[in-house]
Amino acid sequence: MQLNYLVQNLETRSLNTWMIKKKSNIHLISIAPMMGWSTGAMEEVMRVVSPNATFFSQMFHINAIINRPQFISEQYSPNTVIQIGGCCPDTIQRACRTIKAMGFSHVNMNFGCPSPKVQKGGFGAYLMKEKILAKQCIESMLAVFEPHQVSVKCRIGVDEYDSDAFLQDFIQQFDEIGIQQFIIHARIAKLTKFNPKQNRNIPPLNYPRVYRMINAFPDISFIVNGGIKTIDDATSILSHADGIMIGRLCYEDLYQYHLLYASVYQQAPLTREALIHKLKPSVKHYLYINSIYKGVKYASQWKRLLREKHTLSELTKFTKERTDRDSIYV
Numbered sequence: 561m562q563l564n565y566l567v568q569n570l571e572t573r574s575l576n577t578w579m580i581k582k583k584s585n586i587h588l589i590s591i592a593p594m595m596g597w598s599t600g601a602m603e604e605v606m607r608v609v610s611p612n613a614t615f616f617s618q619m620f621h622i623n624a625i626i627n628r629p630q631f632i633s634e635q636y637s638p639n640t641v642i643q644i645g646g647c648c649p650d651t652i653q654r655a656c657r658t659i660k661a662m663g664f665s666h667v668n669m670n671f672g673c674p675s676p677k678v679q680k681g682g683f684g685a686y687l688m689k690e691k692i693l694a695k696q697c698i699e700s701m702l703a704v705f706e707p708h709q710v711s712v713k714c715r716i717g718v719d720e721y722d723s724d725a726f727l728q729d730f731i732q733q734f735d736e737i738g739i740q741q742f743i744i745h746a747r748i749a750k751l752t753k754f755n756p757k758q759n760r761n762i763p764p765l766n767y768p769r770v771y772r773m774i775n776a777f778p779d780i781s782f783i784v785n786g787g788i789k790t791i792d793d794a795t796s797i798l799s800h801a802d803g804i805m806i807g808r809l810c811y812e813d814l815y816q817y818h819l820l821y822a823s824v825y826q827q828a829p830l831t832r833e834a835l836i837h838k839l840k841p842s843v844k845h846y847l848y849i850n851s852i853y854k855g856v857k858y859a860s861q862w863k864r865l866l867r868e869k870h871t872l873s874e875l876t877k878f879t880k881e882r883t884d885r886d887s888i889y890v
């Protein structure tokens with residue numbers, strides 16, 4: 561029933577929105593950019609666990625992109641959306657040319673990071689306060705990429721700028737220059753009050769504000785981010801939005817993420833063992849599959865195998881010993 565609801569909602573979106581969605585290559589699920597997590601090895605895991613999801617790289621500062629492009633080109637597949645951070649339009653343009661030359665076709669600007677270092681650099685969530693500069697940054701991306709290849713990730717507000725009017729105005733300026741895809745973390749960023757971890761947890765989620773933006777900009781594709789953990793969360797948000805973006809669930813409970821993914825894409829979920837068999841993990845993947853047995857009795861045994869860097873054949877022996885009955889998610 562939940563799925564019918566979702567499909568009905570998608571069918572009732574206007575043809576116009578559908579065409580834009582196709583142009584923008586929107587997928588129902590995106591995997592959030594997460595510093596320290598969203599690496600090429602994570603991408604390899606996530607392409608097995610959720611083949612149709614869009615994978616975002618962790619944020620790269622524009623100088624790092626220009627100075628060490630091979631660090632990016634060597635680890636990600638060309639389907640990855642490369643997230644950038646920075647506030648100098650000329651350097652952003654150079655970084656985008658580098659990204660394009662490496663064969664990537666989608667870039668995302670980070671207007672959501674609240675870290676003190678990023679604030680000091682004058683980018684991330686701080687840039688939501690500097691509307692004119694924020695627009696210049698996106699224009700410099702558009703000098704290199706087509707509008708449908710550029711997306712914006714932002715918060716619903718920042719510090720004292722906590723209103724629908726502020727967010728609408730922020731989106732409007734990018735709408736005017738052709739940006740078609742927004743990813744909105746449905747929490748305000750309190751830059752001086754909270755540290756980055758607190759800024760991901762303490763400000764309350766405000767999905768209705770994002771839904772009001774969806775109504776205000778019917779031709780823009782909106783991806784909702786923040787706090788999505790269950791199939792019910794996903795179904796409820798997808799009855800309003802074009803897509804969802806999922807972050808911490810991917811490393812906190814990888815199998816729950818897979819079940820959510822399979823439900824949204826109306827596919828039969830694979831067992832944990834089938835996923836591991838498909839991936840054929842090597843040590844570089846272990847961090848990302850650590851939580852796959854979360855909630856079942858083998859979790860600590862599995863984590864020990866990974867911690868001790870056991871080989872693939874030992875992992876396979878472990879998974880072979882699990883019966884299908886054992887591996888049902890509880």
Ligand SMILES: Cc1cc2nc3c(=O)[nH]c(=O)nc-3n(C[C@H](O)[C@H](O)[C@H](O)COP(=O)(O)O)c2cc1C
Pocket residue numbers: 592593594595596597618619643670672673713745760785786787788805806807808809
């Ligand atoms: C460890 C960690 C690192 C993050 N790094 C980034 C980043 O590089 N760029 C970004 O836009 N957001 C970053 N975020 C925020 C996530 O993309 C996402 O907006 C946030 O975690 C909320 O989604 P969730 O509740 O599904 O985790 C990070 C989050 C975490 C937990």
